[in-house]
Amino acid sequence: GWASLGTAYVQQAAITGDPTYYPKARGALARSMQIKPERNAAALTGMAALSAAQHDFPRAVEHARASQRINPYSASNQGILSDALEQLGRYDEARDELQRMLNLQPGVPSFTRASYAFEVRGQLRPAQMALKRALDLASRPSDQAYCLYYLGELAWNAGQLDRADRYYARGLRLDPSYTSLLAGRAKVAAARGQVQTAVQRYDEVVRRLPTPTFLIEYADLLRSLGRDQAAERQEAVVTATQALFEDQGVxxxxxxxxxxxxxxxxxxxxxxxxxxxxxxxxxxxxxxxxxxxxxxxxxxxxxxxxxxxxxxxxxxxxxxxxxxxxxxxxxxxxxxxxxxxxxxxxxxxxxxxxxxxxxxxxxxxxxx
Incomplete structure (x- = not known):
């Protein structure tokens, strides 16, 4: 119904980096609430996901808690709640909600979150083990690629270039459309001094998914190479993209x-x-x-x-x-x-x- 459509729009915005999906999501979720104003847990979870995507974390917690009171058995709602509490710096509460999620549904979404909970506390071995557990449980290539991306990021953040690149490359073979993996390979190439390869990869990344994160990474690389004019072009897109995101409430x-x-x-x-x-x-x-x-x-x-x-x-x-x-x-x-x-x-x-x-x-x- 409308709640599923609204939630799908939120996911689409994340995949495409296109914030114009957010008003569509809001419209579909509002329609769901009109049709079923009472005890509409699915719509409340959708609204929590939308608020979180727009970085309005207090509201995300509010909606997710309301949904939880109606249906305490939704793992996806638990995930959104845990994420939002984390962003609010309420790390202990976030961990409790994540534990509930793991109890309800030990799968890719819960183990990848567990990995982040360990990583943010500096516990890198358990973080890696949680991701490997998620990878073992992932059956779809896109889910496997998702796990491999985060394994790559863990390795990258620890300065392990070769290991990071292996994870990113494996992920890309499974899901060539996963742009974050290509961005991973771009930053590894830059770190290895393979400038031409890095620039080509970043060109492709920002063509596919011009989000502030990737545009800024690319601009930083160009600045470091003394290519100031090329960097300024990317920076102009950052400013334009920022305006677009803010117009859509992000x-x-x-x-x-x-x-x-x-x-x-x-x-x-x-x-x-x-x-x-x-x-x-x-x-x-x-x-x-x-x-x-x-x-x-x-x-x-x-x-x-x-x-x-x-x-x-x-x-x-x-x-x-x-x-x-x-x-x-x-x-x-x-x-x-x-x-x-x-x-x-x-x-x-x-x-x-x-x-x-x-x-x-x-x-x-x-x-x-």
Missing amino acids: DVGAEISLFEADRGRAEAALQAARTTWERQRSTEAADTYAWALHVSGRDEAALDFADKAARLGTQSALFAFHRGMIEKALNRSAAARASLLRALDINPHFSPLLVPRARTALKQLSTR
Whole structure:
């Protein structure tokens, strides 16, 4: 019925990166609620999925809880609820809801979420094991590709290029249309210094799926190669895409904040980070806010947010880099050196734009 259609539109938006599916989803779900205003668990779950996709996590929790009261046995509703609580920084509650999901339906969606719950706490072995469990349970090629993508990301985030590339390549053989896997192979090629291959792959990625994440990754690579005009073209698309997403009610503040901050546009970075922090309380949102505050010259406040970002023990090269640069600005040289070395130890290829900055900062610190 209408609830299934609405939920399908939300999924379509995720697959295509096209936010114009969101109003269609809203329309179909509203129609479902009109037809069945009472005890409509499916429509409430659909509305929770839509709110989460638009990064309105408080509302996603509200809808998912309402659905849960009607039908406590929906694994997909549990998944949405757990995700939204995670984004709000309510990690213990999220873990409880995820456990309920695992009890209801131990499958690909629940084990991939379990993997993220481990990863965000810095527990990389269990994270990998949960993904391998998901892969074992996946019967459809598209589900297998999904698991392989996240196995690739785990390896990439730990600086394991060869392992990451093997996972991405395996996934692409199973599902050539899965653009995120191609983006994975693009960043591996860039890290290996295979510039031409990396650029060709990114060209294809942003042609297929011009989301802010991929456009920014590509622009960062082009900037690092000194191809500023080509980078500016991608950056113009980022700005246009941001407007399109915001018109359809999607908050892309976190990605845009880092993008603006890395280009020295402090005011825009701070505004986007503040908006995101108001709606999210995740470790990632805290890290984004820390970096925007640093670029704005507010390093004491930035360090408070870097502490919030570190509160679960996440192994993130980006978090460690941001923290190190904040500590350097505060003249905490020993701490800064330790953080920057940790960033490069976790993943020496974490960003084509920022790795050189980390190395330069370390040189400056060694002469202090």
